[in-house]
Amino acid sequence: MKNNNFSDVVFNRRSIRVYDESIKIERQEMLEMINEAVKAPSSMNLQPWRFVVVDTPEGKEKLKPFIRFNTRQNDTSSAMLLIFGDMESVEYAEEIYNAAVDAGTMSQEMRDKQMEAIIPIYQNLTREKINDVVKIDSSLFAMQMMLVARHHGYDTNAIGGFIEDNLAETFGLDSTRYVPVLILSIGRAIDKGYESMRLDAERLTSFK
């Protein structure tokens, strides 16, 4: 039932703008996909990604004014996945590292050493630097989520050009803590998308 063909999933991914409106994604399956996509790595394993899944007509209506160019995606997708970065993800450090000790993948000594290192590192980071880290990490998640969605038979479109101001509050999150990163539309594709041009690796790369 799932598409397990790596080349097909990854290399035939296209940005899909129009979806089959009759297809609903069960919330249980959405959580399953998210659990598969959060296997992406993150800085110090702090996992700063947070999500709002907009999958009701009321939610879509609230989201509409924030979407500038991608109204068809909002209108037709099964869900819009709002991805936020948590600027205070270090609060989870203790829980995450304790779990590693419990699972036997980290010694108590290593855990203590890591905690002693991580907390002051984070306390000394500027807000600008934390913003970089949560955007990088949340984007690693986003790419894996687009591929996991295809593994499950769905398609996506990564949307960056939305209005950020007030988006967090509108969906019940504190905007000081949670910064918007990307929105993914997810659903069963109706249009086929198209293969878009890429600059060749040779032009982008130097060897040293």
Next chain:
Amino acid sequence: MKNNNFSDVVFNRRSIRVYDESIKIERQEMLEMINEAVKAPSSMNLQPWRFVVVDTPEGKEKLKPFIRFNTRQNDTSSAMLLIFGDMESVEYAEEIYNAAVDAGTMSQEMRDKQMEAIIPIYQNLTREKINDVVKIDSSLFAMQMMLVARHHGYDTNAIGGFIEDNLAETFGLDSTRYVPVLILSIGRAIDKGYESMRLDAERLTSFK
């Protein structure tokens, strides 16, 4: 020869710290992997990712002072892939959109409309906002590159905690234009890594 099992490639990826030092990755294969990974999407398809592949002893030696915690990766990997974001990627807009017209995936009219929209949008973006965009896009590339590497039989470690100042210049790039995003170590795994703990999707997600 390639691993085409999506679940294995994606869900069994681990951060690998120690690599088989006898394994060299041919530059041709590295470019092939990069060409597969740049199929990741980017904002307005501007593809702001740029790369330095450090795969010589001299290059590794120059990189050493920038690596804070991950010296084993630098010492043992086949290559360290330095990923930079190009703050002036809009310079490629015309070439990219002309190529879409040539390929028949975009009409001349749509191309003109898009160019008229994109150039002023970019000219009005703050440096802070462009920084966000290139870090998000380059991270989408990075995630896909980690998976493509496994498809080719290699493993990786995404490294964020390196010294950014002067990294671009040291490898021949203008630091005003090219901002460091991530470094990936790439090679044949010797250690097996370990499955690290993830916060459950239910705790990270709300539905609206």
